[in-house]
Amino acid sequence: MAESLVVTPTYNERENVEAIAHAALGALESADYLFVDDNSPDGTGELLDRMASADPRIHVLHRPGKQGLGRAYVAGFLWALERDYRYIFEMDADFSHNPADLPRLRKLADEADLVLGSRFVGGIRITNWPLSRLMLSVCAAAYVRIVTGMPFADPTGGFKCYRREVIEEIDVPTLRSNGYSFQIETLHRAWIRGFRVLETPIIFEDRRSGVSKMNRSIVSEAMFLVGRLWVRSGLRRRPRGVHPRSIAARAAQ
Numbered sequence: 743m744a745e746s747l748v749v750t751p752t753y754n755e756r757e758n759v760e761a762i763a764h765a766a767l768g769a770l771e772s773a774d775y776l777f778v779d780d781n782s783p784d785g786t787g788e789l790l791d792r793m794a795s796a797d798p799r800i801h802v803l804h805r806p807g808k809q810g811l812g813r814a815y816v817a818g819f820l821w822a823l824e825r826d827y828r829y830i831f832e833m834d835a836d837f838s839h840n841p842a843d844l845p846r847l848r849k850l851a852d853e854a855d856l857v858l859g860s861r862f863v864g865g866i867r868i869t870n871w872p873l874s875r876l877m878l879s880v881c882a883a884a885y886v887r888i889v890t891g892m893p894f895a896d897p898t899g900g901f902k903c904y905r906r907e908v909i910e911e912i913d914v915p916t917l918r919s920n921g922y923s924f925q926i927e928t929l930h931r932a933w934i935r936g937f938r939v940l941e942t943p944i945i946f947e948d949r950r951s952g953v954s955k956m957n958r959s960i961v962s963e964a965m966f967l968v969g970r971l972w973v974r975s976g977l978r979r980r981p982r983g984v985h986p987r988s989i990a991a992r993a994a995q
């Protein structure tokens with residue numbers, strides 16, 4: 743079995759899935775690929791089935807209808823936990839995340855439990871985004887920092903590499919959020935439990951084809967979630983200590 747699994751939720755990504763799978767599996771020889779499709783009306787699901795029957799490294803989960811990115815990732819993470827993958831990646835289908843960055847994220851996961859591809863650490867690196875969308879992301883990041891205490895430049899990013907232990911410890915079935923909130927919620931659970939999180943710079947490009955599923959309700963969901971996370975963690979604004987299963991704990995032994 744491969745060491746890594748790249749998980750990508752898809753909704754109407756027919757124009758992207760073949761190219762992204764080819765690029766990701768070429769870039770990371772030690773990886774399998776799991777797509778989680780929400781019965782895309784454009785036929786992405788059927789195309790993914792054909793890809794999976796032609797390539798044993800490609801897998802597909804089909805869900806009955808559009809339930810949001812968070813639900814799709816939860817299904818994907820549970821699928822990964824039933825198997826022996828050591829490293830589990832989140833990546834979008836639309837080439838906003840560059841598959842050529844996968845080996846670098848994987849390598850950094852030798853020294854961190856969760857590696858975040860960050861659009862903002864050490865400057866802003868987003869190409870072709872409308873200014874409004876950029877401002878939204880920058881403001882969201884500041885808001886998350888102020889309320890939760892999480893010291894990350896880009897807490898809403900969706901290009902990540904988790905060590906398996908993190909996925910095992912963040913209680914995946916109780917993750918409730920979707921959209922941007924899902925990224926904040928998973929990051930907060932890992933960080934507050936004392937896992938080591940590392941941000942590494944990435945260049946984020948606006949999608950090459952297809953349309954974004956971003957909308958207003960995703961934004962308001964995130965606004966509420968951030969407050970809830972802070973309250974749920976007993977108003978704590980920093981981790982209790984190093985998690986016993988963190989790579990940091992093991993290095994200290």
Ligand SMILES: Nc1nc2c(ncn2[C@@H]2O[C@H](COP(=O)(O)OP(=O)(O)O)[C@@H](O)[C@H]2O)c(=O)[nH]1
Binds near residue numbers: 754779808835
């Ligand atoms: N399965 C599933 N995938 C989704 C859903 N919404 C978005 N996605 C996928 O999640 C990824 C990010 O979505 P995208 O529309 O690019 O959001 P943006 O990059 O924030 O504009 C893409 O691969 C989408 O196809 C959904 O409801 N279900």
Ligand SMILES: [Mg+2]
Binds near residue numbers: 834836838949954
């Ligand atoms: Mg996108």
